[in-house]
Amino acid sequence: GGGVGAVLERFHEEGYEIEIVGHSLGAGVATLLALLMFRRRPSMSIHVYGYAPPACVCEVLAEKTFPPKGERKRKAPNNPVPRKGVKEAMLGPSRRHSAIVPGKGGVNVLNIVLGDDAVPRASTRNILAIAREIVARQGEWKPAMRRELEDVQRRALGLWAPMTRATHWNRVARLTTGNPADYYTKDSGEGLKVAASEEDIKGTSPLLVPPGEIVHIYSKNGQRMASLVNHRWPGFRQVEVSRHMFRDHSKDAIMSALRDTLAVRQCQRATPRWMDAPPIGPVLCAVCGYSVAWASSSDNPLEQSRELRHCYACGRIVCVGCSSNRMTLPEFGINSLVRVCEHCYVNSAGKFRFGEKGCLPKQQ
Ligand SMILES: [Zn+2]
Ligand SMILES: [Zn+2]
Known part of the structure; x- marks a missing residue:
């Protein structure tokens, strides 16, 4: 009312x-x-530029903070990327269409959301929904968690002995029959009480959503892309559980993602397609040939999916140990330091000389 408002009005x-x-x-x-x-x-x-905004307005109000549907020029279907959205978010208003009626005033909101950021998705409804899912799927995660706790205990007993790939696989052979199904014990624990019913979730009101037009930055085969969405996009209707869900909220991560998005548009060269993990059986590192989870406290399929990494330069699946180097890959529009495998790191020596742009010295 008095302070900031009075100053802005003046x-x-x-x-x-x-x-x-x-x-x-x-x-x-x-x-x-x-x-x-x-x-x-x-x-x-009033123009608003927000980075990683929370779900803070109702759907009715959200609709008033970006240009009405249908007034924006149609984009070619294979190019849904609004060039102006990203630049405008970095440099300020352009002359593009906005929610502000000329001569009449209004509020136009342009927000940036990076990847799996949990904050814009953390509405009461979404959180209740994920709590419900956790309860409903306890038959899947409880045996896996018990198995992992046992692995952690077993690992703690052997802490004085350094783990090598060979000792790891000897241990696996000793402790199991070799059948991954034997890794899981039967769940005999008491079930969690159901946290929230579908009706409870629906009855939570009002539904809060992130406001404005939203530049959503995502990754495709390690390259940064962006598309223009709003609160109606299904990706905001649930909390995405991933290892980036909190890191994607940080200002530094958002800024380097914005820079990389612009760089990718300029370079026009796609990175190699990221390899998929095999649907069954161990996930093997393309460099050392061992399971990607060889160095962790557990080697069950869940742990393998968590330990799986991709080399940004060749797209192959690698273990953490074989991808300890970081490089920029300017030929792909990647100017921040990203994971590369041992093969690509060594091969890059001919392409980039030490200290030149595009290759940083090995981290000590
Ligand atoms: Zn490896
Ligand atoms: Zn590689």
């Missing part, structure tokens, strides 16, 4: 354009502040 009267920028909670506050200001002064036009 700037507006003096002919300034108002832009409010924020990250995370700040992005939510920026949107709510703009909407409150607009309600008091309907002649004001």
Whole structure:
């Protein structure tokens, strides 16, 4: 009311354009502040730029913070990437279509969401839904978790002895019959109580969603891509459980992803396709040939899927030990340091000289 609002109103009267920028909670506050200001002064036009915004407005309000459906020029189906969205998010307003009616004022929100960021998806409904899923699927995860705890205990007993690939596989052969199914013990524990019913989830109101037009940055075979979505995109209807779900919220990760998205558009060269893991059997490292989980406390299929890494340069599946080097790959528009396998790291020596752009010295 008094402080910030009065100052912004004065700037507006003096002919300034108002832009409010924020990250995370700040992005939510920026949107709510703009909407409150607009309600008091309907002649004001306010641009909001948010990074990793929370789900902070209802669906009705969200619809008022980006250009109405159908007014945006249609993009070619194979090029859904709005070039302006990313640049505008970095450089400020362009002359493109916005929710602001010329001469009448309004609020236009452009947000950036990176990958699996949990914050824009953390609405009460989404969190209740994932709690429900965890309870419903306890038959799957409880035996796996028991198996992993046993593995951790077994590993703790052998802490004084360094683990090598050979000792790891000797141990596996000694402790099991070789059949992966034997890794799992029967679940005899008492089941969790059901956390929330479908009705409970539906009855949670109001549903909060992230506001504005949203540049969603994602990865395809290790390259950064972006597409323009809004709260109706199904990807915001659930919490994506991944190892990037919290890291993708950080300002640093968002900034380097934005830079890489622009670089990928300029380089026009695709990275090799990332290899899929085999549907059954061990997931093997393309460099050393052992299971990718050879160095972890557990080697069950869940652990293999967690330990699986891809080399950004060749797209093959590698273990953590065989991909300890990081390089930039400017030929693919990747200017941040990314994981490469031992083969690609050694082969790159001919392509890039030590200290030159595109190759950083091996980390000590
Ligand atoms: Zn390996
Ligand atoms: Zn490689």
